[in-house]
Amino acid sequence: MTLNQKDFFAGAIFIVLGLAFGAGALGMELGTAFRMGPGYFPLVLSAILIAIGLAIIVQGIGRSGGTIGSVPWRGLAFILAAPVAFGLAIRGFGLVPSVAAVALLAGFASQRMRVVTALALTIGLTLFCILVFNVGLGLPIRLFGPWLSF
Amino acid sequence: MELLANLGLGLETALTPYNILYCFIGVLLGTLIGVLPGIGPTATIAMLLPITFTLSPVSALIMLAGIYYGAQYGGSTTAILINLPGESSSAVTAIDGYKMARQGRAGPALATAAIGSFFAGTVATLLIALFAPPLTEVALRFGPAEYFSLMVLGLISSVALAHGSVLKAIGMIVLGLMLGLVGTDIYTGTPRFTFGRLELADGLNFVAVAVGVFGLAEILRNLENEKDREVTVQRITNLMPTRADLKAIAQPILRGTLLGSLLGILPGGGHILSSFASYTVEKKLSKTPERFGQGAIEGVAGPESANNAGAQTSFIPMLTLGIPANPVMALMIGAMIIQGITPGPNVATDEPALFWGIIASMWIGNLLLVLLNLPLVGLWVRLLTIPYYLLFPAILAFSCIGVYSINSNAFDLYALTVFGLLGYVLVKLDCEPAPLLLGFVLGPMLEEHLRRAMIISRGDATVFLTRPISLTLLVMAAIVLVIVFLPSIAKKREEVFQEE
Numbered sequence: 001m002t003l004n005q006k007d008f009f010a011g012a013i014f015i016v017l018g019l020a021f022g023a024g025a026l027g028m029e030l031g032t033a034f035r036m037g038p039g040y041f042p043l044v045l046s047a048i049l050i051a052i053g054l055a056i057i058v059q060g061i062g063r064s065g066g067t068i069g070s071v072p073w074r075g076l077a078f079i080l081a082a083p084v085a086f087g088l089a090i091r092g093f094g095l096v097p098s099v100a101a102v103a104l105l106a107g108f109a110s111q112r113m114r115v116v117t118a119l120a121l122t123i124g125l126t127l128f129c130i131l132v133f134n135v136g137l138g139l140p141i142r143l144f145g146p147w148l149s150f
Numbered sequence: 151m152e153l154l155a156n157l158g159l160g161l162e163t164a165l166t167p168y169n170i171l172y173c174f175i176g177v178l179l180g181t182l183i184g185v186l187p188g189i190g191p192t193a194t195i196a197m198l199l200p201i202t203f204t205l206s207p208v209s210a211l212i213m214l215a216g217i218y219y220g221a222q223y224g225g226s227t228t229a230i231l232i233n234l235p236g237e238s239s240s241a242v243t244a245i246d247g248y249k250m251a252r253q254g255r256a257g258p259a260l261a262t263a264a265i266g267s268f269f270a271g272t273v274a275t276l277l278i279a280l281f282a283p284p285l286t287e288v289a290l291r292f293g294p295a296e297y298f299s300l301m302v303l304g305l306i307s308s309v310a311l312a313h314g315s316v317l318k319a320i321g322m323i324v325l326g327l328m329l330g331l332v333g334t335d336i337y338t339g340t341p342r343f344t345f346g347r348l349e350l351a352d353g354l355n356f357v358a359v360a361v362g363v364f365g366l367a368e369i370l371r372n373l374e375n376e377k378d379r380e381v382t383v384q385r386i387t388n389l390m391p392t393r394a395d396l397k398a399i400a401q402p403i404l405r406g407t408l409l410g411s412l413l414g415i416l417p418g419g420g421h422i423l424s425s426f427a428s429y430t431v432e433k434k435l436s437k438t439p440e441r442f443g444q445g446a447i448e449g450v451a452g453p454e455s456a457n458n459a460g461a462q463t464s465f466i467p468m469l470t471l472g473i474p475a476n477p478v479m480a481l482m483i484g485a486m487i488i489q490g491i492t493p494g495p496n497v498a499t500d501e502p503a504l505f506w507g508i509i510a511s512m513w514i515g516n517l518l519l520v521l522l523n524l525p526l527v528g529l530w531v532r533l534l535t536i537p538y539y540l541l542f543p544a545i546l547a548f549s550c551i552g553v554y555s556i557n558s559n560a561f562d563l564y565a566l567t568v569f570g571l572l573g574y575v576l577v578k579l580d581c582e583p584a585p586l587l588l589g590f591v592l593g594p595m596l597e598e599h600l601r602r603a604m605i606i607s608r609g610d611a612t613v614f615l616t617r618p619i620s621l622t623l624l625v626m627a628a629i630v631l632v633i634v635f636l637p638s639i640a641k642k643r644e645e646v647f648q649e650e
Contacts, residue, residue, distance in 0.1 A: 006578075006579045006580050007579075009579050010318055010321070010576070010579035010580065010581055013575070013579070014321045014324075014325065017328075021328050021343065024342070024343050028340060028342065029338070029340070033604055033609045034604060034605065035605060035609075036337075036600075036604060037338065038335035038340040039342075041331065041597045041600065042328060042342065045327055045328045045331075046328065048324050049321060049324045049325060049328065052317055052320055052321040052324065053321065055317055056317050056318060056321065059315075066580075068578055068579070069374070069578070070375075071578075072370065072373040072374050075369075075370060075373035076370060076373075076571075076574075079366065079369055079370055079546065079570070080366075080567050080570060082546050082550065083366075083546075083549070083550050083553075083563045083564070083567045084563065084567050086554070086563055087550075087554075087560035087561070087562075087563030087564055088560065090554055090560060090563075091560060095551075098550070099547050099550075099551070102546055102547045102550050103543045103547055106543035106546045107543050109373060109542075109543075110373065110538070110539035110542075112537070113539050117539075117540075121543060125543060125544055125547055129547060129548075129551065133201075133551055133555075137201055138204070139201075139204075139555050140558075141554070
């Protein structure tokens with residue numbers, strides 16, 4: 001029996017998420033069709049989602065192909081780290097260090113980036129963001145946060 | 151004439167220097183991202199959404215709308231010149247447009263695209279002005295049952311128009327609906343799926359979800375195979391189409407406009423389908439179908455008009471019913487909510503200047519696009535030589551600042567990361583993100599109208615079938631669903647989307 005990889009994983013994701021939401025919905029008041037409680041609609045949706053997930057897997061049985069292909073692991077790690085770094089730094093360190101961190105992390109997500117280019121990009125992008133968001137649009141985000149003012 | 155008075159009010163609003171400026175910025179940005187592959191209007195508008203908070207509602211919406219139709223326009227420029235459609239809706243234009251460019255007729259091809267788009271944009275703007283008010287009247291008589299059925303129809307048709315597997319598209323919608331329910335239940339105040347986090351009490355941040363599944367996921371996809379873009383452009387010598395060209399394109403432009411206007415109203419990316427449909431129609435009607443694919447000017451004129459008309463008329467359901475036809479319209483609704491405007495049929499009566507101002511600005515924007523694009527073609531193409539590894543760090547930085555500035559909340563950035571990953575994984579598995587975002591926006595509305603309808607009918611579910619408008623809408627939804635699953639249609643549908 002051959003399974004279509006893409007179909008199998010897509011179906012599995014829907015089923016898992018359906019189960020998770022369904023379990024959450026069961027923990028809430030369901031109510032009746034007349035007066036639906038907070039759990040009613042989510043429970044219906046999760047049942048549909050699980051059914052669709054199963055159907056997708058069944059549909060994929062016997063269909064060859066559907067291999068997932070290459071995954072840019074390096075890019076994935078750096079790109080996903082960037083917003084997290086921004087989130088951790090923004091309140092304490094302010095806009096300038098946070099943007100610089102994002103630019104630097106993102107720069108290294110590409111295999112083609114060289115150190116000098118990355119640094120130049122970081123400086124250029126940071127200056128640009130200061131000009132646009134602080135000077136131009138006047139967003140209320142401090143350039144340097146409390147952790148950097150001595 | 152009420153129509154003229156309304157359009158007059160719209161022009162008055164749209165023609166203030168301030169609003170012209172924002173319209174210009176919008177179409178300029180739109181053209182830019184339309185030219186650049188790897189970033190589309192959805193991600194851009196999502197990124198810029200928080201910034202529009204500092205603008206007046208009219209200027210904000212005029213600018214965002216400009217980005218949207220500007221992108222359709224920019225996408226066709228690169229499709230013609232270097233066979234690289236910046237947006238999926240210009241994929242068809244590349245077929246004959248690029249052939250024309252290779253034959254040294256890039257100028258007429260670009261001019262045809264411009265003329266077609268402008269004509270279509272003008273007609274579609276008039277159609278919106280004509281049909282929006284009566285539709286609004288109808289919508290005002292809608293009860294919860296009608297709204298529920300209408301949203302079901304919208305969601306189902308967005309499935310029909312999504313790429314790839316129908317089941318996966320339905321799955322994405324349901325997942326989106328569910329994600330939309332995260333937050334406090336409006337009837338009982340019960341927190342749902344919040345994991346006790348206060349940040350989730352108001353629901354998941356819409357911008358974080360949109361930027362994640364469209365922006366971040368797209369960057370990740372582009373990193374899969376990094377390669378240099380080779381940009382060799384033929385010199386553009388003569389821009390003007392010949393008299394014979396003009397004769398050849400007149401009818402395709404008319405037909406494309408009509409087709410695009412009709413399909414654009416349908417939910418779920420009608421403008422993409424309309425350019426394919428128009429190409430097929432022109433090829434079928436042509437006396438010399440063998441010229442298609444070899445640089446037939448009709449193959450540029452029809453689809454270009456159709457996709458611009460479709461992009462324009464997709465505003466109709468958003469403006470009249472408050473229901474988005476595609477993810478971009480969902481973002482426009484988000485922008486209205488940020489500005490404190492409740493989208494729906496009341497917008498036309500409560501905020502006539504806003505309503506008509508947006509409509510009038512579309513025509514002005516189309517005019518600006520013609521003026522902007524033809525002389526600046528060389529500049530746009532040169533932009534393509536910017537390597538991607540310099541581009542995406544900027545996209546990422548803007549995304550982070552944009553997402554953060556909505557609530558000044560670091561939690562939203564973690565949500566952005568999670569949805570970026572989820573979006574990428576799902577796209578890898580051939581699950582399109584557009585239905586998910588539509589579901590996400592409609593989720594709370596759908597539930598609210600369902601619950602309200604059931605309370606009014608005292609728990610009698612047949613209410614959706616006994617009210618005539620609601621029944622009609624549901625029957626239409628059922629027909630669409632049946633059609634999509636019919637084996638012969640399903641096969642045809644796969645072929646259409648394969649061509650992209």
